[in-house]
């Protein structure tokens with residue numbers, strides 16, 4: 057049976073470090089501030105933003121959530137972003153994805169000041185990540201996965217990593233992070249996607265397999281090299297007449313099958329999710345520190 061990587065415990069360690077940084081900032085008269093913007097009433101986004109704001113408050117951040125109706129004109133959202141950019145009480149700004157389809161998400165994310173873009177979605181931060189410039193912000197989910205692997209003691213130097221999914225929030229930045237020539241990276245990264253021929257053959261080569269393509273239980277036991285480290289990023293709701301409410305959540309990994317083959321596996325929930333929040337708040341602490349020098 058695979059060793060389960062306890063994302064909640066590892067996130068608690070990161071939170072303790074962040075709380076100490078927040079306390080040090082507050083001792084200097086700086087209250088780190090994080091603004092959340094949510095547009096529309098996507099139920100998953102409501103839950104995610106609620107969890108992030110609760111943890112921010114617990115760690116001593118000043119935080120606020122603005123909720124805009126789904127029909128808000130993009131120009132009104134851009135006005136709010138400009139006001140947050142200009143307001144020194146806010147060191148970080150998070151606009152929860154997905155945005156309503158009527159909005160042009162790349163234009164919205166490009167309007168956030170790169171110095172306050174603690175989500176790492178602005179083109180300047182995407183570029184800094186690609187260049188290996190640590191003054192930028194890396195997106196929280198891939199940064200959290202790297203931290204999970206480091207704190208679990210998984211060797212990264214020279215490891216064969218296969219990332220499934222080329223999304224801008226997880227897959228692509230995950231590959232950028234792990235391919236860097238630095239001590240917690242230096243991996244050989246293969247990025248697979250819907251155009252990849254024989255995905256299973258790539259997966260079977262992986263020392264570390266990161267599933268982030270959003271296909272329920274895509275990774276089967278037969279696709280995993282015995283002893284490999286498997287990270288499940290997926291959160292997929294599937295119909296199940298036997299479940300309460302007629303549906304249940306599953307990852308991108310067939311948990312039972314893969315846990316019989318893998319050496320390490322992230323559970324879902326309790327694996328990657330808590331680390332996303334931990335990295336968001338660590339990024340926000342750094343945004344406040346960088347604003348004060």
Ligand code: GUN
Nearest residue numbers: 150151152153154175196
């Ligand atoms: N939606 C899913 N993941 C994320 C994230 O990391 N940040 C934001 N802003 N929205 C998301």
